[in-house]
Amino acid sequence: MIANANQLTEVERLAKRAERERAARKEAERQLEEKSSQLFESHEQLKHAFAQVRESADRTRAILESMPNGVFVTARDNTILDVNAMACQKFGLTTSSAIGRLLAEFLPFIENLSASKKEELFSSHLPYVSTARTKDNVEIPCEITATRIDADQVVWMVRDISARVEAEMRQRKLEAELQQSQKFESLGTMAGGIAHELNTPIQFVTDNTRFLQKAFTDLVAAVQDLKVCVTPDVAKRVVDKFDLEYLDAEVPQAITQSIDGLERIAEIVLAIKRFSHPASATKEANDLNQIIHTTVLVTKNQWKYVAELNLELAPNLPPIMSNAGELTQVILNLIVNATHAIEDRKYAGKLGKIVISTHAIENGVECRIQDNGSGIEPANLKRIFDLFFTTKTPGRGTGQGLALAHSIICNSHGGNIDVESQLGEGSTFILRLPLDGTGASWQSK
Ligand SMILES: Nc1ncnc2c1ncn2[C@@H]1O[C@H](COP(=O)(O)OP(=O)(O)O)[C@@H](O)[C@H]1O
Numbered sequence: 001m002i003a004n005a006n007q008l009t010e011v012e013r014l015a016k017r018a019e020r021e022r023a024a025r026k027e028a029e030r031q032l033e034e035k036s037s038q039l040f041e042s043h044e045q046l047k048h049a050f051a052q053v054r055e056s057a058d059r060t061r062a063i064l065e066s067m068p069n070g071v072f073v074t075a076r077d078n079t080i081l082d083v084n085a086m087a088c089q090k091f092g093l094t095t096s097s098a099i100g101r102l103l104a105e106f107l108p109f110i111e112n113l114s115a116s117k118k119e120e121l122f123s124s125h126l127p128y129v130s131t132a133r134t135k136d137n138v139e140i141p142c143e144i145t146a147t148r149i150d151a152d153q154v155v156w157m158v159r160d161i162s163a164r165v166e167a168e169m170r171q172r173k174l175e176a177e178l179q180q181s182q183k184f185e186s187l188g189t190m191a192g193g194i195a196h197e198l199n200t201p202i203q204f205v206t207d208n209t210r211f212l213q214k215a216f217t218d219l220v221a222a223v224q225d226l227k228v229c230v231t232p233d234v235a236k237r238v239v240d241k242f243d244l245e246y247l248d249a250e251v252p253q254a255i256t257q258s259i260d261g262l263e264r265i266a267e268i269v270l271a272i273k274r275f276s277h278p279a280s281a282t283k284e285a286n287d288l289n290q291i292i293h294t295t296v297l298v299t300k301n302q303w304k305y306v307a308e309l310n311l312e313l314a315p316n317l318p319p320i321m322s323n324a325g326e327l328t329q330v331i332l333n334l335i336v337n338a339t340h341a342i343e344d345r346k347y348a349g350k351l352g353k354i355v356i357s358t359h360a361i362e363n364g365v366e367c368r369i370q371d372n373g374s375g376i377e378p379a380n381l382k383r384i385f386d387l388f389f390t391t392k393t394p395g396r397g398t399g400q401g402l403a404l405a406h407s408i409i410c411n412s413h414g415g416n417i418d419v420e421s422q423l424g425e426g427s428t429f430i431l432r433l434p435l436d437g438t439g440a441s442w443q444s445k
């Protein structure tokens with residue numbers, strides 16, 4: 001019985017223990033479930049936060065990449081930490097090739113920036129204008145701003161301002177052209193006025209000289225007649241006293257030379273009058289050969305001690321719709337340049353040679369101005385038409401002649417201007433002008 005009772009107690013104890021253990025397991029399971037649901041929640045929160053961070057980083061990157069300016073992020077020692085697409089495009093880089101390089105490679109000015117200037121750049125946010133240099137050493141005018149984003153990093157914004165610089169250059173060119181043409185215009189007006197005033201005195205001096213020529217011939221005849229009225233002794237005395245034989249030989253020659261000189265003066269005055277005809281915006285039918293003749297005559301003093309100038313002008317050249325004043329300026333500039341080039345070649349005591357030729361081309365005329373002067377350095381060939389490009393000393397050259405010629409031939413007349421040159425041999429400038437004064441007949445072809 002006792003054994004039975006003991007057996008029961010043992011069973012109960014075991015049952016209780018099993019119950020306790022079941023309860024404990026349940027509690028553990030509950031706690032585990034709670035923990036795992038907490039873990040799941042934290043994981044979800046973390047995932048969300050991570051997505052937000054990524055979204056924000058993506059947005060920042062997208063903003064950076066969409067910037068129309070080049071952006072560089074640098075470390076304290078100016079090594080590049082990051083670049084945007086525009087910086088890569090402008091500087092010929094890829095992100096990986098840019099990172100780790102020094103920014104001074106691309107913005108050389110920062111090497112020479114004093115600490116205070118650098119600080120001013122960081123704090124003022126004002127753009128600094130300088131020249132940036134691409135990977136291939138092409139220089140670009142730029143506006144640069146720099147901002148410190150923390151103690152160690154700086155963001156550099158680089159804006160390409162070449163278009164603006166070019167527009168400013170064009171504006172300066174236009175202004176210079178205007179100034180130049182105004183100068184020519186006033187010079188032309190003045191020369192025209194002087195030529196006009198000279199016309200009348202030249203006329204009467206010529207008339208009087210012709211009268212004296214005739215009068216002297218009459219006087220000589222009268223003296224011959226009178227000679228027979230006196231004795232040969234008296235005649236000889238008078239002839240000797242006044243050296244009449246000498247006068248008879250020399251005076252007609254002096255008068256003829258004076259008349260020749262006066263005719264040349266009259267011709268020059270006429271050329272100046274033509275040369276300085278008031279500048280007009282309108283075009284007229286002009287004979288290019290005539291314009292060349294006039295210009296050669298009025299510039300004779302420039303070239304005659306330096307070169308002989310030959311004209312090979314096509315007869316029956318068709319007239320071209322043009323502004324004669326402007327074309328005169330072009331020919332004048334080209335003759336002066338040819339003269340300078342011959343001076344530069346320094347022929348020992350010998351004259352150089354300038355040849356101006358014309359001939360008809362389809363719907364137009366061509367004029368070639370050839371010299372055997374110094375020629376043009378190949379490197380300068382594409383720059384000679386740039387405004388203010390000159391290889392001459394100040395006073396001798398201003399670098400405006402060819403820019404003006406280019407503008408007159410190409411812009412105002414729809415033609416074109418070319419150059420062929422051999423260094424040390426000479427140069428030929430080739431002008432082609434359309435008959436219609438606009439070049440429309442050329443473009444429509
Ligand atoms: N016929 C030529 N021969 C050699 N070089 C020339 C000739 N014409 C022009 N050049 C070159 O082109 C440059 C620009 O000419 P231009 O515009 O007329 O300016 P400038 O004569 O005032 O220098 C000259 O400085 C010279 O170097």
Ligand SMILES: [Mg+2]
Pocket residue numbers: 333336337397399400401402
């Ligand atoms: Mg010149």
